[in-house]
Amino acid sequence: MAIIIRLDRILADRKMQLNELARQVNISNVNLSNLKTGKVKAIRFSTLEAICKTLNCQPGDILEYVPDD
């Protein structure tokens, strides 16, 4: 485990729910859930871009590197 996607906080801040974000970002809620729960090993910039655009934030607000030593 190392790179994690933090969507909980920012969704809470925006008072937005996952399904709504998925709708706005135009990806399936299944996919967004997988993203949110760390089931994904890569991300397309088009997806990251759409998320940042919708949430009006930067990649750094979402992606975190957690050293495991």
Add this chain to the structure above:
Amino acid sequence: MAIIIRLDRILADRKMQLNELARQVNISNVNLSNLKTGKVKAIRFSTLEAICKTLNCQPGDILEYVPDD
């Protein structure tokens, strides 16, 4: 254009060159160059992790969302 990878600054800060980073991160310098010059449409977390680990930084130090409106 929207998500860009900024490696120039951080490499300059570390006084490290691309080939050396590629060696430490264990990806080809060709690949790292492609990453650095925006020729890439996605990134694997394993790669992002290795870069962050080597450069001792966070994804937000490297990835930037630039709105194009």
Add this chain to the structure above:
DNA sequence: AGATAATTAATGATTATCATTAAAAAGATA
């Protein structure tokens, strides 16, 4: 219980990394 939201699972098509090789371009040094 019933409704809504989120997660898990499985499948398949599509997309794109990544290594590799080779060549060209850019920088640096003398």
Add this chain to the structure above:
DNA sequence: TATCTTTTTAATGATAATCATTAATTATCT
């Protein structure tokens, strides 16, 4: 200018992983 190093570009092919879709399950709430 000539030479060496570094970076970029190009092309190919194998491998990996997203992403949509469907269906089912679990969680959350009133």
